[in-house]
Amino acid sequence: MKRKRILRVSLLFLVSALFLCAAAVSPSCADYSTSGTVGGPHPATYTIKCNPGDSFTVSVGSNYPTSVDILFMTPAGNEWAYNSVAGSDQRTSHELSHTAPSGKPANKAAYHHYKVSILASTNKQTRFSLKIIQRGNNKNLDREYLERAKKRLDALAKAISNERKRLSGAMNQQADRIKGIDEHQKSWKARLDTERAELARMADAIRSEQNKAARSSMVQTYKFRQADFNAKVEAFNRENAKRRALYNDWKGVREQRDTLDSFAKSILEAWKQNDIDRCVLIANGSRLAKSLGWRFMKR
Secondary structure, eight states: OOOOOOOOOTTTOOOOSOOOBOSOOSTTOSEEEEEEEEBTTBOEEEEEEEOTTOEEEEEEEEEEEEEEEEEEEEEETTEEEEEEEEEEEEEEEEEEEEEOOSSOOGGGOSSEEEEEEEEESSSSOEEEEEEEEEEOOOOSOOHHHHHHHHHHHHHHHHHHHHHHHHHHHHHHHHHHHHHHHHHHHHHHHHHHHHHHHHHHHHHHHHHHOOOHHHHHHHHHHHHHHHHHHHHHHHHHHHHHHHHHHHHHHHHHHHHHHHHHHHHHHHHHHHHHTTOHHHHHHHHHTOHHHHHTTOOOOOO
16 A cells, blocks of 8 residues: 655646546536447447637447547538548548648537448447547647636646645545554454464363263353354454455555546646646546646647
C-alpha cells in the first residue's frame, strides 16, 4: 500500500496511466473508448462534435470483418444530410482520421458534426472495439480564451491535488486499521491454536479415562471449554470479515485515486505539448473534472 509520488509541474498535475473518457462522444470528449457488437443491416454509430479545425482519429478492431465510415453531417432542414469523408471496407482493423473545416459550421450550428458508422461485413454477430482520439487545433486561439483556460486549468489542478490528498488520507487511515486488525489477529490466532491443541489433548485424555465418574467430569469441563473456544472462533471470524470489508473499501478508494491520476496525466501530456485546447477538450469531456468543479468551457 505505497503512496504514489506527486509530480509537480506547471499546473501541479499528477501522473499515472492514460485516462480514457467514458462519457458519450461530444465536443468535450478528447479520448473515447468503447466496445460492443454489431450485426445485420444496422450499423453501430457514434457522434463526434468538433470545433473548427479540430482533428480526430478513429481506430476500430473486430473479430470479423467490418466496414467503417466517417460521415460529415450537414444540417438539412429538420434533418441531417450525410457525406462520407473517410472509409475502410471489410477489414478487422481500421485506422481513419479527419480534420474538421477551419470555418464556422453551416446554419449557425455550434459544432461540426460527424458520425462514425461501424457495419458488419458478414452475417455473423461481430464484436468490435472503438477508440476515438480528438484534438484541438491549438490555432487562432484568442488571448482572452487562453487566459481563461489557464486559470480554469490551474483551479482544476489544485482541485485534483486536494482530492488526491483526501483520497490518500482515507487510504492511509484504512491501511492503519487493517494493520491493527492484522496484528491483533496474529496474536489472537496463536492463542486459538494453543486452545485448540489443549482441547485435542483433553479429548485424548477423556478417551483414555476408565473411571466413569472422572470421565463424566472431564466431559463437562471439555464441553464448557469447547463452547468458549467456539465463541472465540466466531468472534475471530467476524473480525476477519471486518478486515475484508475494510480492504475492499481501501481498494475502492485506490481505484478512485488511480482514475484521478490517470485523468491528470492525460491533461499533463497535452499541457507539456503546449496544447491548451486539448486540455480543455479533455476536461470538458470528463465527469470526474465536473465533480471537481470544472464547468464546460467553449472556445
